[in-house]
Amino acid sequence: MGANPRLLLWPEAAVPDYVEDGYPPYWYDEPPAFVRARLAAQLGPDDMLLTGAVKLIPNTASDDVVGARNAVFALDDQGRLRARYDKSHLVPYGEYLPMRPILSRLGLSRLAPGDIDFWPGPGARTLNLGRFGRAGLQICYEIIFSGQVVDRGNRPDFIFNPSNDAWFGAWGPPQHLAQARLRAVEEGLPVLRATPTGISAIVAPDGRVLHALPMHHAGRIDATVPLAFTPTLFARFGNILPLAFAIFLMAGAIVFGRKHR
Secondary structure, eight states: OSSOEEEOOOOOTOOSSSOOOOOOOGGGGSSSOOOHHHHHHTTTTOEEEEEEEEEEEEEOOOOSSEEEEEEEEEEESOOOEEEEOOOOOOBBBBTTTTTHHHHHHHOOOOSSSEEEEEEEEOSOOOOGGGGOOOOEEEGGGGGGTOOOSOOSSOOOOOEEEEEGGGTTTTTTTHHHHHHHHHHHHHOOOEEEESSSSOEEEEOOSOEEEEEEETOOOOOOOOOOOOOOOOHHHHHTTTTTTHHHHHHHHHHHHHHHHHHHH
């Protein structure tokens, strides 16, 4: 552990235990206070951890679980939960079964085991991490949605993109990294990726990969988060800009075509 406080970034679903209080006791394999203390023991003074974990959604009328959220929790060195982000863009057939009452009767199920569907969060959100700045969160394939990865009313200093790319085979991780690089260029923001099987990386706001761990290589990246650029035109106007450009090209093609009839 170094002398300076660190921000530790762990992948999607890195913690298999439940870290929140408030569930019925028999839902826990280990008490959440013990889980948080065990995580905090990995941190130095004033460190903070961003890690993927699951949040459960109980039935208010009973002790049954009705859903879950794929979440990222911010945990400080005292084991206190400081913030949470819930994934918004969920993977159909992976994290939830569309039209479950109908498809389940036909014998269909999710590709990932489980009878409980994940529920979507409210969308792009910026977490205030104090001395570590403002983090925009995008879990796994959320990073592919151009124009929807940043809370434009509260621009972050960087985007954290935890993922678990293992079930996407050999072709998925390189594509996810390429798409994360595109989002960095569009928004003028660094993108930090943490995955258990690869490819973890630090991407500069201009899309350059500054540091990376290749697929299926254990390790860690120790680096300083790059500074964000001033907001790009895309960051200011979003997908309205390419849409307007497309309309301009279509109009030009129509005018050009009429002149040459």
